[in-house]
Amino acid sequence: MSSSVHPGxxxxxxxxxxxxxxxxxxxxxxxxxxxxAPVVLExxxxxxxxxxxxxxxxxxxxxxxxxxxxxLPFPGDPDRYPHRDEVADYLRRYATHLDVDIxxxxxxxxxxxxxxxxxxNAGEQTLTAPxxxxxxxxxxxxxxxxxxxxxxxxGQTLHVADYRRPExxxxxxxxxxxxxxxxxxxxxxxxxxxxxxxxxxxxxxYAPQVILGRDMHWWSTTLGFDHLPxxxxxxxxxxxxxxxxxTYRATIDAGRPGRTPMFTDIDGTRVTWPDxxxxxxxxxxxxxxxxxxxxxxADLGALDHHGRPxxxxxxxxSHPGLGYVGLEWQRSLASATLRGVxxxxxxxxxxxxxxxxxxxxxxxxxxxxxx
Numbered sequence: 160m161s162s163s164v165h166p167g168x169x170x171x172x173x174x175x176x177x178x179x180x181x182x183x184x185x186x187x188x189x190x191x192x193x194x195x196a197p198v199v200l201e202x203x204x205x206x207x208x209x210x211x212x213x214x215x216x217x218x219x220x221x222x223x224x225x226x227x228x229x230x231l232p233f234p235g236d237p238d239r240y241p242h243r244d245e246v247a248d249y250l251r252r253y254a255t256h257l258d259v260d261i262x263x264x265x266x267x268x269x270x271x272x273x274x275x276x277x278x279x280n281a282g283e284q285t286l287t288a289p290x291x292x293x294x295x296x297x298x299x300x301x302x303x304x305x306x307x308x309x310x311x312x313x314g315q316t317l318h319v320a321d322y323r324r325p326e327x328x329x330x331x332x333x334x335x336x337x338x339x340x341x342x343x344x345x346x347x348x349x350x351x352x353x354x355x356x357x358x359x360x361x362x363x364x365y366a367p368q369v370i371l372g373r374d375m376h377w378w379s380t381t382l383g384f385d386h387l388p389x390x391x392x393x394x395x396x397x398x399x400x401x402x403x404x405x406t407y408r409a410t411i412d413a414g415r416p417g418r419t420p421m422f423t424d425i426d427g428t429r430v431t432w433p434d435x436x437x438x439x440x441x442x443x444x445x446x447x448x449x450x451x452x453x454x455x456x457a458d459l460g461a462l463d464h465h466g467r468p469x470x471x472x473x474x475x476x477s478h479p480g481l482g483y484v485g486l487e488w489q490r491s492l493a494s495a496t497l498r499g500v501x502x503x504x505x506x507x508x509x510x511x512x513x514x515x516x517x518x519x520x521x522x523x524x525x526x527x528x529x530x
Contacts, residue, residue, distance in 0.1 A: 180208020182485025297336030
């Protein structure tokens, strides 16, 4: 169940979830299963997160059977790799299946601490709850690293968050910065329309999508890799291997796109490579990932000086009753993925309830002011 914004309302709730993408919906499911009546606040027009905004050709690297949220299997052939639009449709169905209060068009501005928990301010709505789960992902906060000469580049600089389809770059020389899945997938796609160079700090690494006739996710689930805790080494890894279906390694090794170490300088639209060569470049496309998008927590003091949440395994280390779902490397390799957020949500909710010092306020988020 979802509803549009109700201006001028206030009230007390069992729990508040911020964001209605895959992470927020998983958190709402875990809260509901624990006997609470959460309210989910979503800034966008529908409960699908960022999926409709990803590039047109995006296809999951995990089969449908491993791409479900708790309580509702992904429909169709379980061994296929769903397309972006299928995921968005699935999340719409999941939100309806949840039957919780989802308020779309409701952007959270600030959160403040109260004696019994937190006050969440969202436009003209003011809600309070003893528990808050931040699940807003990072798509709205793309990471743009400081690269040598990038500020002097007079061509077009984009992040993959802005990329939709290859035709818009026809005839250009595009440099893609990054060595992960998005860089490889977009790079190979773009070579049909443009000259493409992958600029990376280290050689691209690969992980086979199918091993001995089984998808890699079957192996990671069967052997428990998805459940392994993430240590400091993995958190500091520059990029994860490209999941290779047999296309990416062969194509990149063949120079379509070509790969080169990171450029050392830029002058206008001319890029200088480590070997001293210079080339004309039309567009630099940053496939450099995202950072948590949590501006509403800044005044609360829950973030460090880099804007990252002070948390361990999704539980705030500075504010009891505050949790997170959907952070990269939050608990395991699968965190922040469709197959991992449900497990993380159960963990966070269980521990929030275990350590809660105040009982739930008013069930079903009873409103204290007329609409």
